[in-house]
Amino acid sequence: MYALRRSAVALLATFALAACGTVPGGGETDAAPGTSPNPTASARDQLARRGDVPLPDRATRPTPTKTATASPKPKTTTPANDASRLRTLPSTTTQVIVVKASGYGTSNGTLQAFSKRNGAWTPAFGSMTAKLGTKGFKDSKIEGDLTTPTGVYGIGGTMYGIAGNPGVKYGYHKLVANDWWNENPATDGYNSFFHGADPGGASEALWETDPQYRYFAVINYNIPVRKADPPRGSGIFLHVMVPGRSTAGCVALAESDLVKVLRWLDPAAKPRIVMAPASELDRY
Structure with a gap:
């Protein structure tokens, strides 16, 4: 009788191990040789491999990755030009000519022309020799x-x-x-156009002044005339x-540049x- 009870206990222990299918510590193991796998564990394993449910023991949570943030684009600024340096132009002026030289004592200069568009000065065409x-x-x-003369006119x-x-707009x-420019400070018409006898x-x-006066525009220096002693100049x-050749005080350009x-x-x-x-x- 004792031997019979002992065989029954051993048989029950074998059955319990075959039904569990796990080992201490939560890891998975294969079924005992000669036995069928646990259907619950097998189904769960198949679902996990399809991605339908997680496998808590083997699955690892993915490490979050930082999304790269694009660096802000640097702000672009319009490069400064000579017109943008000017501070005393009338608010209604949308065309400006800049005549400059390297210093006071030279007759060699350049002329630049600018138009104001959307509040900013932009070159109308390239720099010209003057x-x-x-x-x-x-x-x-x-x-x-x-x-x-220096200044704004x-x-x-x-x-x-x-x-x-x-083809000018003026x-x-x-x-x-007998078309003259009156440069006689002793007359009332000093520094103005005059047709008639020589004003002196x-x-x-x-x-008669060719080629200089083939075309020209008047720069309104000392117009209207301000009385001064000595006179401030004309023409x-x-x-x-x-x-x-340099000039007697005017600004001169190549004919093709001047016409442009x-x-x-x-106006x-x-x-x-x-x-x-x-x-x-x-200063200007």
Whole structure:
């Protein structure tokens, strides 16, 4: 009888191990040899392999990865140009000409033209070679000193020329005999256009001054005239350059460049011309 009970206990123990299918510590194991796998564990294992349920013992939670944040794009700024340095232009001005040189004592300069678009100054065309007065720029010009006056000035309402109108937006007068620019400080018409007999002094016979006055615009320096002793000067124009020669105080460009500028200028834009050494432009 004792032997019979002992066999029964051993048989029960074998059955319990075959039904569990696990080992201490939570790991999985194969079924005992000669026995069928636990159907519950097998089903759970198949579902886990399909991704339907997690396998708590083997599955590991994925490590979260940081999403790369794109660096903000650097702000772009419009490079400064000479027109953007100017501080005294009228708010209604949308065209400006900048004539500059490396200093006061040189007659070699450059001319740049700018248009204001959406509140910013942009070049109208490339920089142009210019000639100034023989003695360069001067802050306090006087009559006959061969200097170009510094400052900010308007453009006269009429353009002139020995040749016909090249297509400007301003009024245009084709010069004829006895058309003068009055440069005689002793007369009431000092520093203005005059048709008739020679006004005297250093007045210029405009119709005879070729090629300089083939086309020109008046720079409104000392217009209207301010009385001064000595007189402040007259006849400051934007005119045609004679290659290799400076001027008596005007600004000169190659003819093709000058025509381009004269056609571009628009009285509706209230244009201004600024003339100064490059280092002094911030004054204006």
